[in-house]
Amino acid sequence: MTKYTANAMLATKISFMNEIANICERVGADVNQVRNGIGSDSRIGYSFIYPGCGYGGSCFPKDVQALAKTAKDFGYTPKILDAVEAVNYAQKNVMGTKVIDYFGEDLKGKTFAIWGLAFKPETDDMREASSITIINTLTKLGAKIVAYDPKAIKEAQKHYLKDNASVSYAHSKYEALKNADAVILVTEWQEFRSPDFDEMKKLLKNPIFFDGRNQFNKERMKEIGFEYFQIGV
Amino acid sequence: MKISVIGTGYVGLVSGACFAQMGNTVTCVDIDEQKIASLKEGHLPIYEPGLEEMVLHNYKAKTLHFTTHAKEAIASSKICFIAVGTPMGEDGSADLQYVLSVAKTIGESMQEYLVIVDKSTVPVGTADKVRQTIQEALDARAVTIEFDIVSNPEFLKEGAAIADFMRPDRVVIGADNQKALDIMHDLYAPFMKTRDRFISMDIKVQR
Ligand SMILES: NC(=O)c1ccc[n+]([C@@H]2O[C@H](COP(=O)([O-])OP(=O)(O)OC[C@H]3O[C@@H](n4cnc5c(N)ncnc54)[C@H](O)[C@@H]3O)[C@@H](O)[C@H]2O)c1
Numbered sequence: 001m002t003k004y005t006a007n008a009m010l011a012t013k014i015s016f017m018n019e020i021a022n023i024c025e026r027v028g029a030d031v032n033q034v035r036n037g038i039g040s041d042s043r044i045g046y047s048f049i050y051p052g053c054g055y056g057g058s059c060f061p062k063d064v065q066a067l068a069k070t071a072k073d074f075g076y077t078p079k080i081l082d083a084v085e086a087v088n089y090a091q092k093n094v095m096g097t098k099v100i101d102y103f104g105e106d107l108k109g110k111t112f113a114i115w116g117l118a119f120k121p122e123t124d125d126m127r128e129a130s131s132i133t134i135i136n137t138l139t140k141l142g143a144k145i146v147a148y149d150p151k152a153i154k155e156a157q158k159h160y161l162k163d164n165a166s167v168s169y170a171h172s173k174y175e176a177l178k179n180a181d182a183v184i185l186v187t188e189w190q191e192f193r194s195p196d197f198d199e200m201k202k203l204l205k206n207p208i209f210f211d212g213r214n215q216f217n218k219e220r221m222k223e224i225g226f227e228y229f230q231i232g233v
Numbered sequence: 234m235k236i237s238v239i240g241t242g243y244v245g246l247v248s249g250a251c252f253a254q255m256g257n258t259v260t261c262v263d264i265d266e267q268k269i270a271s272l273k274e275g276h277l278p279i280y281e282p283g284l285e286e287m288v289l290h291n292y293k294a295k296t297l298h299f300t301t302h303a304k305e306a307i308a309s310s311k312i313c314f315i316a317v318g319t320p321m322g323e324d325g326s327a328d329l330q331y332v333l334s335v336a337k338t339i340g341e342s343m344q345e346y347l348v349i350v351d352k353s354t355v356p357v358g359t360a361d362k363v364r365q366t367i368q369e370a371l372d373a374r375a376v377t378i379e380f381d382i383v384s385n386p387e388f389l390k391e392g393a394a395i396a397d398f399m400r401p402d403r404v405v406i407g408a409d410n411q412k413a414l415d416i417m418h419d420l421y422a423p424f425m426k427t428r429d430r431f432i433s434m435d436i437k438v439q440r
Contacts, residue, residue: 001357001432002405003386058243058389062321063354069326072357122392124280126242151280 001107004070007063008081014055015087019085021051021232022094031232032214051232053186053212054091056119056128061088092130095184095212096137098229102208103181108142113180113204115173116187117149126160128144130212131186139166148176150189174203182208188215197224234420237310239303239335240317241413243279243394244387248316250284251398253291254421260298260306275399283395298354305336307342307374309382312420313337316387323331327356336363340370340378343378350383359386360407360436381413384436399424407436 019033024031031051039046055061068081103110117128126132128150135145140166147156148170161167170176173191177183185192193215201207201224209221211230221228234257238249241263249261263269268278275292277285291297305331307313317331332353339349352364360382371378384407389397404421410413414433419430 001437002407003354003388004356006388060352062319062327065321065325066319066327066354066356069324096355120392122282127390194432 004067005018007059007086010048011055011088012063012080012084012195013062014050014052014082015091017049017051018054018091018231019087022091024027025233032219032230036233046150051214052091053095053130053134053231054088056092056130057125058127061085061128070211092133093137094138094231095132095186095210098210099138099182099184101139105141107138110142110181111144111146111179111205112138113176113183114145114147115149115176115183115192116152116186116189117160118148118152118187118189120175121187121189122128122151124149124155126152126155129160129186131220132160134212135151135167136164139164144168146170146176146180148173149187150191152187174199177203179203179205181205182210184210184212185215186212188213197226201225234312235310236260236312236314236420237303237306238314238316239263239307240315240331240353241265241268241299242316243281243391244389245314245316246272246277246288247277247281247284247389247394247398248314248352249297250287250291251395251424252293252420253294254287254399256296257420258296258298259291259335260300260310262300262303262306264301264303266301268372269299269301270355278300281391281394284310288289288347302428303338304342307339308344310347312348312416313339313343314350314352314385319353319355320395327354329355329359329362332359333362333366340367341374343367343371343380346379348383348415348416350385352385352387354386355384357437377410381408381410382436383408383413383417385405385417399402401425401430403432406431406433408433 021031035049043137057159064081064085068078071078117126117131145167153169207225208227218228236252236257236259238245239262241261253259275289303435315332315335317335319327322328364382386405406417
């Protein structure tokens, strides 16, 4: 029970913040500022309130659902746990939707670079990763994907994306950008944190950056010359 | 202490390597023959910072062994960890078939008092099912051997698994018996040098 509660609490914080991000986006607020504002409250704290394109991995998704099921088995219908899962499910599609809003429903002839496949940095684990949802959404509409991840490419080829013929893989983050219509950052590996933006602009067909992990400052990105989209802004 | 770890996935391999690093003798067991064969050749199935060095070092030092033979590993250990997967079943609940199949093997293999530690993430009440499964297997052998079931959920984060395991925020132990609790405390004491982060609680027994 303790283990399930710990994971459910963490997943709840993430889904809560993602919900706030979705509200911010609609009312014209910037979730990054909101996050800073609330994190400084020691009762809230900064950890696990980072908005993004949803949680994945081998633990949170299955543990939240298993706890919900246990509750139901014992005659209690969980409301928060079910909502945490539903928000996360929808959140994995947010970046894909932004890309579609920009490029339209027909993505034939478009190529997108994906930075990061693993469900989080420093692992090659792709179980329930948001990258899978985003990639499959875009390729279904005709897009081609060139993906790069420091560790998880083998996993993707072996299992998670092996049936998706529209995906190819690059050896470096820059190689993935060549002639791509936009780049989509999905996993916040350290090597994606200070990329050479000039190099990026040279390689990309258009300087368009979809950031699923809110890694950069939007004003700064505008100055550098990127069309920059993030979560909750 | 001699330890067997059944299930050499993320959690099993990291736990096994870390226990070996602390001076225990560990045997990691898996039914996946290919996984065990490549581990013996020094190829790790997952990427995790610091894990490869630790595994290779302890494997060379013979403090960490890999095998597909659960029986011998269980028979010669004092503590047996269950670290197999508990994937999501069709109705969202945790699928316990792997955990219970390991429990059966434990009952078929154990030779003397054994602490069985459930490290897999399992719902409340699972300890009872594990106990029952082991007891049935012992009964089928017509032997009486004492054993205790302990719950010890794993809180490691992928990507920082070694650091989390070697310096845990807390070690949660669910047990209904002081002897097993003491053995678990001995096992984890070296990981909590600066501050005792041992949190013990009772495990739910069938009412
Ligand atoms: N991965 C994590 O970050 C993490 C963290 C904390 C807790 N957990 C929990 O730990 C448990 C294990 O997770 P994991 O990620 O290590 O799983 P995993 O899928 O990586 O590994 C499970 C291993 O068990 C083996 N196995 C299955 N049946 C077996 C049997 N009868 N005998 C021997 N080996 C057998 C499989 O071949 C596999 O190698 C799960 O309950 C999970 O919820 C995982």
